[in-house]
Amino acid sequence: MNYYYDYKEFILDAKKLTKDIDYEFDTIIAIARGGLTLSHILGEHYNIRKVYSINTIGYDNNQKLNNIKIFNIPDLKDSKNILIVDDIIDSGDTLKLVLDTLYEKYPNCTFKSASIFSKKTASIQPDWYIQEAKEWIDFFWSISTYPKD
């Protein structure tokens, strides 16, 4: 049974996030694609124009599945405090790799992370999240699962 996550719940959760996040940041990075809509709503809320994306893709490596490659790493030379956002922290591998990659490239920046959902079993937790994910989630930004299709 999938859980359908609709935009009303998303707006309420995004509002909760803005109340929880006690961190001043100048840049938002969405882990694409999942974090894009959240980055949009937070960028509008905080009136931050530096809303970037960073992209990941899984690939096979000698039959070891679930390796992740990062691309489209944004130029952060004019940034100092960054909030990384995603829709869900699942295994935590993607967030960990994004954080490791960005810290290595920009050791003088501060990176914090926020998501709507996180799983208890994730290898890393974001600094802020709203809901624990216990089942598969169909997000409203997937047209194919839109109930009124």
Added chain:
Amino acid sequence: MNYYYDYKEFILDAKKLTKDIDYEFDTIIAIARGGLTLSHILGEHYNIRKVYSINTIGYDNNQKLNNIKIFNIPDLKDSKNILIVDDIIDSGDTLKLVLDTLYEKYPNCTFKSASIFSKKTASIQPDWYIQEAKEWIDFFWSISTYPKD
């Protein structure tokens, strides 16, 4: 009187866009922030992982207002056909500058553009859009205008 554009209308308009767009593309670029949510939903629909953002900011230049600066130009060396998306084409100046900038940097790529809204008075029209904008639009991704605040 502002027009409130909610997510239900957005989902329907995004679906219409996917029916109208007769163009095969490998990359989506959101003009941030306005195009971010649309880029997310289209990226999911077409299963495209190369969803990037490009950013603009207005600045003053010798008292001539409304100059636009572009930053965070994505690396398109692995892209060929690109769809640029925004929520609304207003004056058209931003889209024009984005197109000019990207064509100059990547003359061998093809760029097409899509938006939800466009204004008749815009200096340039996107290749595809759904609605004509006749008044100020409050988009659902602005928490502050969420009706059930």
